[in-house]
Amino acid sequence: MSAPVPSPWGPRWSRWVGRFLARVLWRTEVRGRGNVPASGAAIVVCNHVGLIDGPVVHGVIPRGSHFLIREGMMTGPLGTILRAAQQITVEGSGRDALARGLAVLRRGGVVGVFPEGTRGAGTAEAVHGGAAWLAIQSGAPVVPTAIVGSRHTGESVNVWPKPGRRMVVAFGTPVVLTPPADVRGGRAKQVWAAERLAEALRDQVARTLDTSDLELPLDDPRREGREDKDHA
Template sequence: MSQARVPSRWGPRWSRWVGRALAKGLWRTEVRGVGNIPADGPVIIVGNHVGLIDGPVLHGVIPRGSHFLIGSHMFRGALGVLLRGAQQIEVVDSGRDALARGLAVLRRGDVVGVFPEGTRGAGRADAVHGGAAWLAIQSGAPIVPTALVGTRHTGEPTGVWPRPGRRILVEFGEPFSLDLDEALRGRARQEAAQRLLAEALRERIDATLATTDLTLPADAGALPKETP
């Protein structure tokens, strides 16, 4: 990949406080396992994806500035201005440029957030894409599997903006590094990394659900309508 422009640290310095105000002020977000996030050095936060507010909530409760990989459909209008100002990473087309920027952030020693399911849905990580695994292979950064519960309820559309006071739970699991067979190369290495990451995320989700009365939605949710 070609040299990518590294997103500025300034964006997350202010935008994480916006996310925190939403998570803790507008909604009632319980945060567990925050001590599992390394205090310094590169880190990849991977979370399950249920609804629209997953990104701002997670961005707000991570105790360090973070740059999330976000689909280009979100970079529209006033929200697009906000996301660009927050120095979040826009995923366009194949995502090659976004991955290059994410890798640059990690090599700088900072935090990258990824929702490896790629789209909002039931949030059970039944299928994940390979971007986060690729970043882990290339950077050697530890991965923190993270469960989000309560951001969307059964029957709500994926674009729901919950009413004030919604109970939400975010739990950060223990960080791990990919332990891959040195004989694996190319696609086989990528696929093995992807399986390990998916398994770790599903285990985190199951462990979190076992300790709360909050539940994941029983449906994939209706996607918000596109505006012309």
């Protein structure tokens, strides 16, 4: 039996928790809020650097959102909060999570995805295909989003920064991933959409870095054998 579709009530309170963290505990500059559609389905895809990326981005999206989150994060007190916030647990192959995400989009909601799949350097060099699948199946616009400053070089991917940490979250221009007519077949369309999504995300990260004095961490735990998976 499929898991129930996430309720919109969870994000209605949890985004204010994220907003407090982003705006009060830490100093987060938010750019391009108007690029997130005011209504209707939307997919927010973001690079992934550290533990706090999820609550910060969730808090500054101008609408409630449901993020796809690995089941490893859904344990203990944190898991209780995430489940109450109606975030989407990714288990096994992730098919059930994608189905739930698609249901959220079809009712006109916002789904968040960290397509790199793990916390690391945040350069979006490699992304997984879940967000591209959601975009193709729903027709929803994808908002490429960059976060910079949530982890510094040498810090753990699980770092909880001290109060006052400066960060930037920048929402880019939405893109609709509609494969051209000469791209036929489900697999080919999926590959095409994943490539376009990765390009859009890398471009957004690069533009954000070019216009900020903040930097991405120079180390990448994924390449150093300390991989820590949490988001899809």
